[in-house]
Amino acid sequence: MRRGRASETGVGRGRPGYAREDVLLAAVDAFNAAGYEATSMGALAVRLGVTKSALYHHVSSKEELLREALDRALSALGGVIDDVRSLEGSDMERLRLLVRGTTLALCAEAPYVTLLLRLRGNSEVERSAMDRRREYTRIVAGLVAGAQADGDLRADVDPATVGRLLFGMVNSLVEWYRPDGELSAEELAALTGKMAFGGLVPRS
Incomplete structure (x- = not known):
């Protein structure tokens, strides 16, 4: 974990501490490992090697860290959706760009x-946060419906279901993707698009 200068930290004034980014990432790692409810501020302080009072001096609660972490995730995904919706082109083109962009954002x-x-x-x-996630899925479903109306996607599938499946495929990457793995984020984004819109069966 990257150390920050005490003047930048936020934690441990007057002695070496952690930058805010490090505190947030440590909290996210703890929340993911043990669950948000099961992670106390005391546990976070121990994880960072600081006193709980030093942590509270700069972070009001673990809810503050949760909100900041979720905003970061939602902003990354929402930024992709905003960019895609502002682009000229067909809904199918937007849908392809969205799958690619959300894959890169997740990585x-x-x-x-x-x-x-x-x-x-x-x-x-x-x-x-969950409401915002559902809104993103509804936007994807709208793009699917538009592509169906244009004849670019088969029309015998429910747009909302397709939207959930597309996001489900991208979201599954969190279970196994590693930055130092065999595929780069760009390669993975290209493969995700091929899987989503081309499938595995070769065309005759």
Whole structure:
């Protein structure tokens, strides 16, 4: 984990500490490993090697860290959707770009997206994030419906189901993708698009 200068940290004034980015990532790793409810501020302080009072001096609660982490994940995914919707072109072209872009966003922000996908809706922060996720899925379903109307996608499948399946395929990457793995993020994004729109059966 990258160390920050004490003046940048946020944790441990007057002695070496962690930058805010490090604190957030440590919290996300803990939330993903043990669950948000099971992770206390005391456990986070131990994980960072600081006192709990030092942690509270700069972070008001673990909910603050959860909100910041979820905003990071949702902003990455939402930014892709905003960019795609603003582009000229067909809904099919937008859909292809969206699958590629969300794959890249997930690879770049994997710990944060993992946290987003594991929410249980036990707090207002979680429920709000889950509502935003559902809105993203509805937008994808709208693009699918548009591509169907244009004759670019088969029309005998429900757009909402297709939207969930597309996001489900991309989201599954959090379970196995590793930055140092065999495929780069760009290669993985290209393969995801091929799988989504070309399938595995060779065309005759």
